[in-house]
Amino acid sequence: xxxxVLIKQVPDTNEVKIDPKTGTLIREGVPSIINPDDxxxxxxxxxxxxxxxxxxxxxxxxxxxxxxxxxxxxxLGVDECILLSDRAFAGADTWATCYALALGIKKIGDYDIIxxxxxxxxxxxxxxxxxxxxQLGLPQVTYVKDLDYNPEEGTIVVSRAMEDxxxxxxxxxxxxITVIGELNQPRYPTLKGIVAACRHTEYPVWTAKDVxxxxxxxxxxxxxxxxxxSFAPQPKGGxxxxxxxxxxxxxxxxxxxxxxxxxxxx
Amino acid sequence: MDFKFTEEQKLVQQTAREFAEKxxxxxxxxxxxxxxxxxxxxxxxxxxxxMGIIVPEKYGGAGLDYISYVLAVKEISRFCGSHxxxxxxxxxxxxxxxxxxxxxxxxxxxxxDLASGKKLGAWGxxxxxxxxxxxxxxxxxxxEGDEWVLNGSKIFITQxxxxxxxxxxxxxxxxxxxxxxxxxxxxxxxxxxxxxxxENKLGLRASDTAEIVMEDVxxxxxxxxxxxxxxxxxxxxxxxxxxxxIAALALGLSxxxxxxxxxxxxxxxxxGKPIGKFQAIGFMIADMAMEQKAAELLTFNAAYLKDKKQPxxxxxxxxxxxxxxxxxxxxxxAIQVHGGYGYTKDYPVERYFRDIKLCEIGEGTxxxxxxxxxxSLGL
Numbered sequence: 108x109x110x111x112v113l114i115k116q117v118p119d120t121n122e123v124k125i126d127p128k129t130g131t132l133i134r135e136g137v138p139s140i141i142n143p144d145d146x147x148x149x150x151x152x153x154x155x156x157x158x159x160x161x162x163x164x165x166x167x168x169x170x171x172x173x174x175x176x177x178x179x180x181x182x183l184g185v186d187e188c189i190l191l192s193d194r195a196f197a198g199a200d201t202w203a204t205c206y207a208l209a210l211g212i213k214k215i216g217d218y219d220i221i222x223x224x225x226x227x228x229x230x231x232x233x234x235x236x237x238x239x240x241x242q243l244g245l246p247q248v249t250y251v252k253d254l255d256y257n258p259e260e261g262t263i264v265v266s267r268a269m270e271d272x273x274x275x276x277x278x279x280x281x282x283x284i285t286v287i288g289e290l291n292q293p294r295y296p297t298l299k300g301i302v303a304a305c306r307h308t309e310y311p312v313w314t315a316k317d318v319x320x321x322x323x324x325x326x327x328x329x330x331x332x333x334x335x336x337s338f339a340p341q342p343k344g345g346x347x348x349x350x351x352x353x354x355x356x357x358x359x360x361x362x363x364x365x366x367x368x369x370x371x372x373x
Numbered sequence: 374m375d376f377k378f379t380e381e382q383k384l385v386q387q388t389a390r391e392f393a394e395k396x397x398x399x400x401x402x403x404x405x406x407x408x409x410x411x412x413x414x415x416x417x418x419x420x421x422x423x424m425g426i427i428v429p430e431k432y433g434g435a436g437l438d439y440i441s442y443v444l445a446v447k448e449i450s451r452f453c454g455s456h457x458x459x460x461x462x463x464x465x466x467x468x469x470x471x472x473x474x475x476x477x478x479x480x481x482x483x484x485x486d487l488a489s490g491k492k493l494g495a496w497g498x499x500x501x502x503x504x505x506x507x508x509x510x511x512x513x514x515x516x517e518g519d520e521w522v523l524n525g526s527k528i529f530i531t532q533x534x535x536x537x538x539x540x541x542x543x544x545x546x547x548x549x550x551x552x553x554x555x556x557x558x559x560x561x562x563x564x565x566x567x568x569x570x571x572e573n574k575l576g577l578r579a580s581d582t583a584e585i586v587m588e589d590v591x592x593x594x595x596x597x598x599x600x601x602x603x604x605x606x607x608x609x610x611x612x613x614x615x616x617x618x619i620a621a622l623a624l625g626l627s628x629x630x631x632x633x634x635x636x637x638x639x640x641x642x643x644x645g646k647p648i649g650k651f652q653a654i655g656f657m658i659a660d661m662a663m664e665q666k667a668a669e670l671l672t673f674n675a676a677y678l679k680d681k682k683q684p685x686x687x688x689x690x691x692x693x694x695x696x697x698x699x700x701x702x703x704x705x706x707a708i709q710v711h712g713g714y715g716y717t718k719d720y721p722v723e724r725y726f727r728d729i730k731l732c733e734i735g736e737g738t739x740x741x742x743x744x745x746x747x748x749s750l751g752l
Contacts, residue, residue: 304384305384
């Protein structure tokens with residue numbers, strides 16, 4: 108089985124600070140890590156490979172330093188790593204990012220399953236997995252917390268986490284899934300894996316040209332959306348506590364809602 | 374001078390840190406209290422390859438450089454000194470001595486199991502009457518036919534009771550002052566080999582420290598480690614490398630002291646603001662960080678020289694003394710920053726304080742290190 112995993116190198120937001128003047132992330136000096144949900148994606152891929160055989164190909168789109176994230180993935184035991192990198196990709200929103208990633212995946216070709224993390228801790232959109240599935244015309248299941256593969260049927264059965272429970276969904280491969288932390292416990296690299304990753308592995312870089320990208324559809328130019336402003340939200344106030352019996356509290360609440368024009372009588 | 378770490382070194386550091394923070398830190402206090410050897414986490418470290426970090430790939434190790442080794446021991450020790458010293462002594466002393474002086478037969482026989490952590494290793498030099506005065510060794514080894522027969526006892530041996538393999542330094546020629554000691558590789562299951570007292574220690578309490586007693590222990594002739602009579606010379610060379618790993622242990626504990634102090638100084642408020650905003654505390658932590666940085670650079674310099682196979686005796690002695698003494702100061706100050714809370718077991722700084730003291734004593738006291746340094750200066 109050929110498993111493709113997409114990962115993203117992100118700033119470690121445990122360490123991140125907000126610039127008080129601009130309200131944006133201070134990325135300088137902040138260590139970079141593999142996006143936490145993506146580590147669960149990598150673990151899922153490695154477990155499938157261990158059980159059913161095959162290979163795991165990891166791809167990331169990013170600047171040259173994203174190679175470090177690929178080295179970390181390689182040290183876990185994946186087979187192949189590809190860095191999709193080009194100035195033309197810079198400034199992309201999720202749509203333009205997925206255009207490029209989908210082309211990269213097409214170039215990899217012949218895959219059985221694509222595994223992504225649910226969302227990245229810097230962007231937090233959760234859009235990339237689903238958009239790629241659309242670009243490639245693949246069935247998709249998101250928020251996967253349980254995964255079973257049936258090699259004879261060429262299908263997967265997953266549990267999709269909802270707020271109040273979960274759905275059991277069967278999908279025919281090739282398909283794309285996005286995974287959440289509940290799915291598995293990511294393994295640690297081994298020292299031998301680190302040596303293999305740093306001394307015995309090539310990290311090919313694919314440019315826009317290599318994947319046949321139309322430059323009008325990549326980067327800032329290819330982005331139908333752009334971030335206007337990001338800011339730290341104002342801290343919430345303490346809120347209002349109503350006292351008294353249930354009836355009393357409801358009356359007070361109704362009065363407040365009317366006063367604040369949240370509800371209106373017809 | 375390039376002060377940057379390579380990607381390989383960064384990955385080793387990151388991996389050790391993440392594992393130590395997530396898997397070791399939550400159990401460190403409990404195992405310190407109960408003085409139990411943390412087999413579960415030690416076995417996990419073994420699976421990741423940390424028990425063979427400096428053993429060449431051909432013998433099943435990871436074959437990493439000394440800088441990676443220092444980083445690994447430091448990051449592990451940051452959260453638990455007991456785990457740090459286990460990794461350090463197993464690698465530097467036991468595997469280290471076999472690598473340095475062993476025949477191909479001994480290397481092939483013992484290194485793969487030691488590197489994989491299948492067997493833990495101990496290094497037996499110290500005796501009741503022979504600490505800094507290692508020449509006072511009383512344990513004897515006599516050749517009888519095809520076997521060496523060992524008699525004597527060793528104390529304060531790390532991995533003494535959990536180790537399956539031990540290097541034992543013994544007298545092979547009483548009359549020869551300079552070439553009278555030899556080293557031997559001994560399997561724990563050899564008849565006549567037993568474990569004596571398990572030490573009840575101030576710190577590093579989850580690390581196993583015990584007495585080894587040998588009564589007519591017979592080992593194959595081939596288990597002579599290095600040349601006959603070269604036990605002492607080889608011991609000094611083994612300690613050159615071992616010192617760097619103890620410096621790394623001290624760096625880790627010291628780093629813990631600094632990081633916990635910064636964290637506490639930002640959170641704890643008195644007189645209307647975080648205590649870190651008062652210069653008394655801010656300056657104290659500034660001094661801690663400054664000395665920490667200096668100790669790190671000295672230790673990495675020693676590791677660098679070792680990797681380049683350049684003479685390292687002086688710098689490794691300096692690194693060990695300096696890192697241990699900086700660590701002592703930093704761990705003491707960390708308790709002071711934490712005030713009353715630092716004096717309780719609810720915070721980890723009291724454990725770092727108890728753990729760090731060993732670094733001024735084990736693998737050559739600070740006094741012996743100063744002797745080494747002053748001699749290296751021609752004094």
